[in-house]
Amino acid sequence: MASVNANYLKLKGSYLFIEIGRRVAAFQEAHPDASVIRLGIGDVTRPLPPAVTAAMHRAVDEMGEEATFRGYGPERGYAFLAEKIIQHDFAPRGVTLSLDEVFISDGAKTDTANFQELFAPESIVALTDPVYPVYVDSNVMAGRAGDLDASGRYSRLVYLPCTAENNFRPALPDRPVDLIYLCYPNNPTGATITREALKEWVEYAHQTGAVILYDAAYEAYIRDPEIPHSIYEVEGAREVAVEFRSFSKTAGFTGTRCAYTIVPREVQVTAPDGSRVALNPLWDRRQSTKFNGVPYVVQAGAAAVYTEDGRQQTQAVIDYYMENARIIREGLQSIGLTVYGGVHAPYIWVKSPGALTSWEFFDRLLNEAHVVGTPGAGFGPSGEGYLRLTAFGKREDAEEAVERVRTRLSV
Numbered sequence: 001m002a003s004v005n006a007n008y009l010k011l012k013g014s015y016l017f018i019e020i021g022r023r024v025a026a027f028q029e030a031h032p033d034a035s036v037i038r039l040g041i042g043d044v045t046r047p048l049p050p051a052v053t054a055a056m057h058r059a060v061d062e063m064g065e066e067a068t069f070r071g072y073g074p075e076r077g078y079a080f081l082a083e084k085i086i087q088h089d090f091a092p093r094g095v096t097l098s099l100d101e102v103f104i105s106d107g108a109k110t111d112t113a114n115f116q117e118l119f120a121p122e123s124i125v126a127l128t129d130p131v132y133p134v135y136v137d138s139n140v141m142a143g144r145a146g147d148l149d150a151s152g153r154y155s156r157l158v159y160l161p162c163t164a165e166n167n168f169r170p171a172l173p174d175r176p177v178d179l180i181y182l183c184y185p186n187n188p189t190g191a192t193i194t195r196e197a198l199k200e201w202v203e204y205a206h207q208t209g210a211v212i213l214y215d216a217a218y219e220a221y222i223r224d225p226e227i228p229h230s231i232y233e234v235e236g237a238r239e240v241a242v243e244f245r246s247f248s249k250t251a252g253f254t255g256t257r258c259a260y261t262i263v264p265r266e267v268q269v270t271a272p273d274g275s276r277v278a279l280n281p282l283w284d285r286r287q288s289t290k291f292n293g294v295p296y297v298v299q300a301g302a303a304a305v306y307t308e309d310g311r312q313q314t315q316a317v318i319d320y321y322m323e324n325a326r327i328i329r330e331g332l333q334s335i336g337l338t339v340y341g342g343v344h345a346p347y348i349w350v351k352s353p354g355a356l357t358s359w360e361f362f363d364r365l366l367n368e369a370h371v372v373g374t375p376g377a378g379f380g381p382s383g384e385g386y387l388r389l390t391a392f393g394k395r396e397d398a399e400e401a402v403e404r405v406r407t408r409l410s411v
Helices: 006-010 016-030 050-063 079-093 108-118 133-141 195-208 279-290 296-304 308-334 358-369 395-408
Strands: 102-105 125-129 157-161 179-183 211-215 241-246 259-262 268-270 276-278 339-341 347-351 386-390
Touching (some): 006 133, 016 358, 195 211, 308 339, 308 395
Antiparallel strands (some): 268 276
């Protein structure tokens, strides 16, 4: 008789955004005439840049001609895209990469979830709290998390609280860890990390032999030139860090699916016999076994992001979302709510008014203002008492949401 992977039974009841969808659906069924503004899930609303769609049209035409048709592509991605990534995303910041260190994929969510497969099941995982749920859930599935306790924490995970009290800057782990998940600009709090603080993490990893899994999916939203966009801007990071990037939130690829992961050849881990093993060929082996690569048409569109027109059009979209963030942030502050983020990231982290829990604040916002956010508790125990709003909606929705909160919400 077949048996279940018992680790899946240790997952929390439902994926955070599934529960949000369930509650919103129930509300809409009970209030069919209500107009709901969704500022919860971080899905973009602006269309793909014209330079991208034009390139994809050309690629589709190529696929329809015998002379230019392409079948299976390289699992790690086409060189024409990897070259542009290196040239535009890293070289201007003084970071040198080779083509075999760039792996094109269908999403940063996919890669951050899958990369843990390369590490031993007994590895100790540290992660910021609150945190993107995929980091936690993928390690629960792999059997590294231990048991879930009454506080919402897993017994074998090392939680690094990020709170207003420590300016959302986590302290270094107080016990040995093997893997460290860092996300900056941060999802969900919108916090950023200074070069000096990032250097401390790199030095810690060197001293302890830990590997940093650095999620930089929102780096394009950074406005301050002093804030690093890549962990590789810090000396020594190539030996201890893997970096994840995405076209989803920069160029609107949430429904098109394209991202990439940087795995420097210098990053090594320990094998059972004590020898050192490089992660780069292991990730290449994993991808070539379990992944067929991103479609040529999609990669052609991603490459167009780096053209002159593509860069201008993409920046215009990012500016649009950041103006939404300003409207939401300043609007909520003007009515007395405590707000963080929304300056170098498309996320606004709102303190629940009074003694409301995250889910109570979610329900009140939905029922009174007909606005959907994401309960902070869904991102971890330290997210309790907060709500995340996104700036990825339409301008009129951002403005209307603030007005509804101002006039309808009892805070």
